[in-house]
Structure formats: C-alpha cells, structure tokens
Amino acid sequence: MGRLSGPLHDVAQDAGYEQPPPRMGFFTDTSVCIGCKACEVACKEWNEVPEDGYLLTGMSYDNTQALSASTWRHVAFVEKADGPALTDLGMPGVGLPGAATAGTVHEDQETASGDSAVRWLMSSDVCKHCTHAACLDVCPTGSLFRTEFGTVVVQPDICNGCGYCIPACPYGVIGKREDDGRAFKCTLCYDRLKEGQKPACAQACPTESIQFGELDVLRERADARLAELHAQGVEVAQLYGRDPEDGVGGDGAFFLLLDEPEVYGLPPDPVVTTRDLGSMWRHVGAAAAVLVGVGIASFAGKRG
C-alpha cells in the first residue's frame, strides 16, 4: 500500500519496484513561458487526445480553460493590472524631442480602466504526479498505478469510469470523457519515457519553460533559478510543489510561479485526502458500532 503522506524519497520503491530508475518529472519555469501553447498541441498530437470543443472564453488568450480528460497541458494567461509602476528607461519618444515626457503613458497605451502597468503571466499547467497521489489511492479498480519512473498513469483497459479519482484530486486535474465514460489525464508520456525520450510537451517547448528530467536534478536547478531571480529583485518568484514536506509529499511536476498559486488556478496549500484515511475509517467503524448498539438497545423494551 505504501505510505500515505509525508516526505518519501523513493516513490517507485515504495510502490513495490525493486530497482526502479530515478524518479522523473517536470520543472515548469513560468518566468520564461511565452504562452505559445506548443505544449498543448504537441501533447494532443502525440497522445491522440481528442478535441474538446472550440470556445472563445474572453479569458485573455486562454480558450483552453482548464486541465481535463482531453486537455493534459493547459496554458494559463493572467493579466494583472496591479503590477509594479513602469520604470523610466529614457526611451526615445515619438514626435518632437521633449514633446512627450519619457516614462509617461501614451494615450494609445492606456487601457479602458486607466491601468498602465499590466503584468502578463503565462503558465503551462499539467498533472502534478504527486508523491502521494489521491487519484491513485482512491481508484477502486487498480486502473491508476505508479510507474517505475514514479509517475501516475491510468490504464484505459481497466478503468470502469467510476469517477472517484476526479473529486479526489486536490488540483482538479483528472477528468472524465463524457462520450467515452472513462477517466483520463497526463501520462507524463509513459510510452516515450520507456524509450528514453522526452515527453512531447517538453520536447516542443521553445523556451525550455518546460524542463524534463530526474526530479532530484530538476529540484536543484529550480533552487538555483529561484536564487537567481531573487538576486535580480524578482521577489515574487516562488517554487510551487517543490517541497517534499508539503501536503502531497511534493509534486513530480512542480513550478516556478511569479504570483500566488491561486492566481494561476492552483490550490494554495493542497493536501492529499488519504492523509486522514486512518481517522476516516476509525470514525466509520465507530459509527457502525454505534449503529449496532442502537439496534441492540432498540430491542430492549416493549414489542409494540
């Protein structure tokens, strides 16, 4: 069964693999994401994920909306108007010298609300391949399993579409394909990993915002990148899902964010639901015992 919560170094070994390869994962550095959505396209193409509707949402450039059974990479676009004030770079103006003061906002740059400094955040979201994965824990058929790479994968030939994994995921990643009946999510390109290849999204990413590799290496690289950004004065930069002490034991796919997690649609402090499994079963047992007690007590007394 393995451990249910807390830090766990060798997740594949805990799942029963004797000599597993190193744990593989993603480090998505959103500070260099340009929002090209090549990852979304590459994922769909490689994994033959069906289309899931064409809809203009009005949510910036995001018409994908969220991760789902048929969206395994999702690029979020956040437009925030409360960014830092523009710095005067002394750029040449238009028209006569001195006609426009450098640093002030030109009329054509102004938004309807009068905001001048819009921060545009982009982030490619994906299944987190948690150390303690609730979807896998609650799956009653064994369809969801831990691979030798420490990732979490659904076996479509086993899944019976009970849907339990869907509300269990603290990130709202896994979904059900309504016309198919089964649950689907990112496999971290299990087929490609077995051939020693990069997952399709990481392969397609033009800026190396999506980095694939051994999780230990990625964590070191992320720490260095965070330190670099902090040194440059980007105080808002933070790692998300990097900490093995967090509520899910750390994510196999973690992120560098430039704002609070909820701004990107991520839960601020996710906890794997099965952390409380012992307490749940104890209370279920106690309640069943009380019911037996009530049953027995009911028969003490008059018949009518």
Place this chain on the structure above:
Amino acid sequence: MARGGGRAEQAMVPDVEFESYYGRPILKEPVWKTPDVPLYLFLGGLGGASALLAEGAALRGLPALERTTRLVAAACAAGGTVFLIHDLGRPERFLHMLRVLKPTSPLSVGSFILAPFATLSSVAAGSQLTGLFPRLGRLAGLGAAAFGPPLATYTAALFADTAVPIWHEAHRELPFVFAGSGAAAAGGLAMVLVPMEQTGPAWRMAVVGAVAETAVVEVMERRLDMLAEPYSKGFAGRLMRSARLLTLSGVGLAVLGRRSQWWRRAAGVALVAGSVTTRFGVFEGGMESARDPKYVVVPQKARKAARESARWAERTAAPRTG
C-alpha cells in the same frame, strides 16, 4: 482578474476577498450522477439498518417485523447495486471493482461490503419468502446484519476521501450522520409497513437515529464553519432545511402519536423522507463546495499563513531562549 465568489445569493457571511483564475473552479466537480449516488447512499443506510432490525426481530420473535425488514434489506441491496452500476462510465466493467481490495479506496472496500451484503440479504429474504432452508436463511440474515452497519456508514468515507472541502473536513461527523440517517429510515419504513404491535424496536431505532442525525448535522455545520455555507444556501441549503424539518416532524409525530398506528405511519413516512433528503442535501452541498474556488483558496491560504507565522514566531523566539 476575477475577484470574489461570483454567485451572490443572500450572503450569510460578508464575501471574502480572494483571488482566483477568472473565478473558475480549482477542483473538478464530482461526476457522480444524481439521483443514482444520493439514492445509493440512502439505500445503503436503509438496507443496512433494516438487516439489523431483521436479526433482532428474529431473536425476539416478531415475525411481521422480521419478514418486512428482510425484504427491505434485500430490495435495498438490489436497488443500490443497480444504481452503483448505472453510475459507472463503463457499466459492463462493474466486476473490475472486485479486481483488487484497496483499503485506501472506500469504493473498493465498499464493493467488498456491498457484494456479500447483497448476497446474504437476498438468501435471507428468499428463504423468508419461500420457507425453504430456514436455518441457512437465518445464518445468511446474521451475515447480512454483520455487513449492514458498515454498509450504512462506509459511504461517509466514500465522500470524505475526496478533496471536496465540505465532505473531507467533515470526515469525523459524516459517518454518524449517515448512521443516524440509516437508522431513522429503516425504523421509519418498518413503522409504515409493519403492524403497530411489532414496531416497538423500529420506533426506538427511528427516534434515536433521527435525533442523532439532526444533532450531528448541527455539530458538523458548526465545525465546518465557513465551509458549511453551501448547506445553508441555494439548492443544497433548501434540501438540508427540508431534511431537518421532515426529520424533526417525524420525531414529533412519533413521540406524540406513539399509541396510534396512523400517527406512527405518518411519522415513518416523514423520517424516510427526511433521510433521503439529507443524502441529496449532502450530495448537492459537495457539488457547490467543489464548484466555488472560495472554499479551496480561503481556508488553504489561512492554513498556510498560520503555518508561516508559527515558523516565524519560532525563529524570532529562538535567540531569547538560546
């Protein structure tokens, strides 16, 4: 950026400021169907507690009560199984539920409770109806009575073992809500169907169950605090209020009309209705809890902030002690 929760309906608590991604849900709403799943929960409670009543009735020699509750238990098991299978995305693969037994999956454990319960309660009911193999029937009934109470309460773990805040954070109370609700339904239905001279035990089980159900729901809502909001707003709120009204009027009718067959029947109807409405209320509350990102962001941010300030306090306190 979207701020605030959106759907503003009779705000009980002043709306909390929080950030989200265009107000979109963070969690995925459960894809479980209604009425399948709420009815499955109800039937599990009704059937499980009925199996208990049946064994008691057999021991104390109350043949009418025994006969009815055995049939109710078997019918619930059959109906519940149908609902459970119908809810699957791939119903033809329902036997995959029995491929493995996983204690981390309440649905897996539940399948291994439902399967023997359905078998045993059917054998007991069959023997009761036909008069064949009476000893085997009694033995099966005893088995059904053993699997009945876990069948009535495991569904609480089924809901609690998710990321849905209103369900998960109530994992201590929900099993007792469902146990009470099951007892109220089983006792209530027996009060409707069985001649009054034999419904003493059913009456006691129903009243205790109904009082427990109402009281524990109250405790649960208080402990959930802001997370309980869906139980007092919108559709789920209407269901929970109706459930309380039905259950409490059932208790009132049962106590006041103790000596009248018809009052008992009316009380039984109200208690069964209260029980089924509670299940629908809890189900719909979970849907709303998953839909609104507020119930994820606000408590999680508070938890994170508390942890960080504790860490900060520890760090600043250190030099003084050292």
